[in-house]
Amino acid sequence: MWGGQTKKYYNGRLKGILKLLVNYWLILIGFTGLSMLIGNGNQMPGTLWQFIGNVTTFDTSYNGAWWYLFVYILLVLISSFIFRCSNRLPDCVTFAVSFIIYSSAYYVRFSISDKNWFLTKYGLIGMTFFEFIIGMLACKGMWIEKIKCYITKRMCIWKRVILSSGLLIGILIGHTLV
Structure with a gap:
């Protein structure tokens, strides 16, 4: 029921x-x-x-x-x-x-x-x-919240910018290969 x-x-x-x-x-x-x-x-x-x-x-x-x-x-x-x-x-x-x-x-x-x-x-x-x-x-x-919390607590701003740029480039390159 x-x-x-x-x-x-x-x-x-x-x-x-x-x-x-x-x-x-x-x-x-x-x-x-x-x-x-x-x-x-x-x-x-x-x-x-x-x-x-x-x-x-x-x-x-x-x-x-x-x-x-x-x-x-x-x-x-x-x-x-x-x-x-x-x-x-x-x-x-x-x-x-x-x-x-x-x-x-x-x-x-x-x-x-x-x-x-x-x-x-x-x-x-x-x-x-x-x-x-x-x-x-x-x-x-709650993976996104955990990742966000980890990144904001452990990384300074320039490391976040480098990580974000690397992820963006990886996504763009990865997408073109699929």
């Missing part, structure tokens, strides 16, 4: 998902219409299943940039379960399990043919799940 907190949590999340979907549908209609007007909409609306898939976010053949929406919605819907499991397990076990899921999803996504819808979605969800868990553990352990 659902407790009051869980029901309240899901009601808030479902409202947020609905708002996001309305925006998605408006953009989907706009870009689909625009594509048809300029002559690039030859795959639209496609088959009935393609149309239903694009409206429900199961498929992104109309606009591939929305690939993350299905994954996001699924993670939001199962997040309460994930949080409960994480609270019952040590953080290192949560991290290890999510890393195993990530590793298998990475293999599936990049080594196995993407013709199978379930395998494709597993690859996307499994890899994003690990990032979700890292964020959850960072929030739970």
Whole structure:
């Protein structure tokens, strides 16, 4: 049975998902219409299943940039379960399990043919799940606050500037390599 907190949590999340979907549908209609007007909409609306898939976010053949929406919605819907499991397990076990899921999803996504819808979605969800868990553990352990406190107490201003510059350069270079 659902407790009051869980029901309240899901009601808030479902409202947020609905708002996001309305925006998605408006953009989907706009870009689909625009594509048809300029002559690039030859795959639209496609088959009935393609149309239903694009409206429900199961498929992104109309606009591939929305690939993350299905994954996001699924993670939001199962997040309460994930949080409960994480609270019952040590953080290192949560991290290890999510890393195993990530590793298998990475293999599936990049080594196995993407013709199978379930395998494709597993690859996307499994890899994003690990990032979700890292964020959850960072929030739970208050990593940002601890790092900020450590840096402000132990480093003088010029060391902070050098560290910040190094991080920025590392992020920019790292991003170009990916």
